[in-house]
Amino acid sequence: MTDSRRDTSVVAGPPEQVGPAPRRSSGRAWEWTLAALLLLPNLVLLVVFTYRPLLDNIRLSFTDWNISSPVANPVGFANYVEWFGRDDTRVVVRNTLVFTVATVGVSMALGLGLALLLDQKLKGRNLVRSVVFAPFVISGAAVGIAFQFVFDPQFGLVRDLLARVGASSPDFYQQPGWALFMVTVTYIWKNLGYTFVIYLAALQGRRADLDEAAEIDGATAWTRFRRVLMPQLRPTTFFLSITVLLSSVQVFDIINVMTRGGPQGNGTATLVYQVYQETFVNQRAGYGATVATIMFVILLAVTVVQVRFMDRGQKS
Numbered sequence: 221m222t223d224s225r226r227d228t229s230v231v232a233g234p235p236e237q238v239g240p241a242p243r244r245s246s247g248r249a250w251e252w253t254l255a256a257l258l259l260l261p262n263l264v265l266l267v268v269f270t271y272r273p274l275l276d277n278i279r280l281s282f283t284d285w286n287i288s289s290p291v292a293n294p295v296g297f298a299n300y301v302e303w304f305g306r307d308d309t310r311v312v313v314r315n316t317l318v319f320t321v322a323t324v325g326v327s328m329a330l331g332l333g334l335a336l337l338l339d340q341k342l343k344g345r346n347l348v349r350s351v352v353f354a355p356f357v358i359s360g361a362a363v364g365i366a367f368q369f370v371f372d373p374q375f376g377l378v379r380d381l382l383a384r385v386g387a388s389s390p391d392f393y394q395q396p397g398w399a400l401f402m403v404t405v406t407y408i409w410k411n412l413g414y415t416f417v418i419y420l421a422a423l424q425g426r427r428a429d430l431d432e433a434a435e436i437d438g439a440t441a442w443t444r445f446r447r448v449l450m451p452q453l454r455p456t457t458f459f460l461s462i463t464v465l466l467s468s469v470q471v472f473d474i475i476n477v478m479t480r481g482g483p484q485g486n487g488t489a490t491l492v493y494q495v496y497q498e499t500f501v502n503q504r505a506g507y508g509a510t511v512a513t514i515m516f517v518i519l520l521a522v523t524v525v526q527v528r529f530m531d532r533g534q535k536s
Contacts, residue, residue: 274516277509277512277513277516278509278513280292280505280506280509281299281300281506281509281510281512281513282294282295282296282297282299282506283295283506283509284298284299284504284506284507285504285505285506285509286503286504286505287499287500287503287505288503292506295506299506299507299509299510300510300514302507303507303510303511303514308485308486308489311485311486311489312486312489312490312491312494313491315400315486315487315488315489315490316469316490316491318400318404319400319403319404319407319468319471319488319490320465320468320469322404322408323404323407323408323411323464323468323471324461324464324465324468326408327408327411327412327414327415327464328415328457328460328461328464330408330412330415330416331412331414331415331416331418331419331460332415332419332453334352334412334416335416335419335420335422335423336423338352338416338420339420339423339424349416349417349420352412352413352416353413353414353416353417354413355409355410355412355413356410356411356412356413356414356417357413358410359473360407360410360471360473360474360477361473361474361476361477363406363409363410363474364403364406364473364474364475364476364477364478365477367402367405367406367409367478368477368478371392371393371402372392373389373390373391373392373393376389378392393479393483394483395483395487396482396483396484396487396488399479399482399483399487399488400487400488402478402479403474403475403478403479403488406474406478407468407471407474410474411464411467411468414464415460415464418456418459418460419453419456419460422452422453422456423453426449426452426453427452430448430452431444431448431449434447434448454530455530458526458530461526462523462526465519465522465523465526466519466523469490469491469492469515469519470492471490471492472492472493472496475488475489475490475493476493476496481493481497491511491514491515491518492515494508494511495508495511495512495515496508498511
């Protein structure tokens with residue numbers, strides 16, 4: 221006899237959802253809208269005050285324009301050909317290279333050394349930290365005027381110190397090499413506080429357990445510095461190498477106050493000073509824009525190389 225009863229049991233399933241389902245897409249859309257609203261003012265400022273002037277500068281580099289004239293005459297690549305063919309170009313590029321390499325390397329090395337020293341528990345270290353950082357917030361023009369008296373070959377501080385050991389002071393204002401040395405030392409003194417503070421912050425945030433482990437293992441002080449400390453400071457060193465490089469290339473006030481690009485024409489003139497000289501003194505804004513564009517391309521290439529180098533260092 222066949223059982224005609226049917227199985228009326230129902231397989232239990234997920235409970236039915238009551239009410240409308242949450243809209244994740246609307247939440248994401250609100251997040252993107254909020255992010256756009258927060259970023260929009262900064263983007264507008266960047267476009268108006270950075271990218272638009274950059275494009276205008278590139279456009280003007282292909283013209284012959286007197287800054288007081290309403291008309292800019294197109295000349296193609298004539299300004300670039302002139303810049304690469306002029307005799308003073310080699311001097312200006314050499315001055316820029318020497319000044320930048322010296323200021324970046326020396327200020328970072330001295331900043332790290334002072335940070336290591338003042339990271340110790342020393343009496344009066346907070347006062348010394350303030351003294352080291354103070355020149356960074358002083359105007360570059362004021363620093364330049366003060367150091368004119370320091371390097372004055374007749375009655376300056378350097379002359380007095382050299383006279384005590386029986387040496388004569390170089391003529392910093394008449395010899396191009398010594399003049400470039402003078403403005404380089406002045407800028408290093410002014411910028412030292414910046415590298416010092418950044419390195420000091422990085423040292424205070426490093427992992428102390430790694431230093432202790434290396435010391436227990438019998439590592440020497442140099443080994444701990446090279447193998448333990450410097451790898452932890454690599455991001456900070458990379459950051460400083462870019463920021464100090466960019467600021468060094470753009471130094472104008474100290475050079476203008478102390479030497480006005482001289483002596484002997486272009487003894488201390490750098491690329492940024494050449495932009496000023498050609499644009500506002502020689503009234504050749506188109507040629508000045510050409511120099512500024514070349515400087516921008518050089519800085520962009522150097523920054524890209526630094527980023528690539530940093531990426532390879534992190535991967536290795």
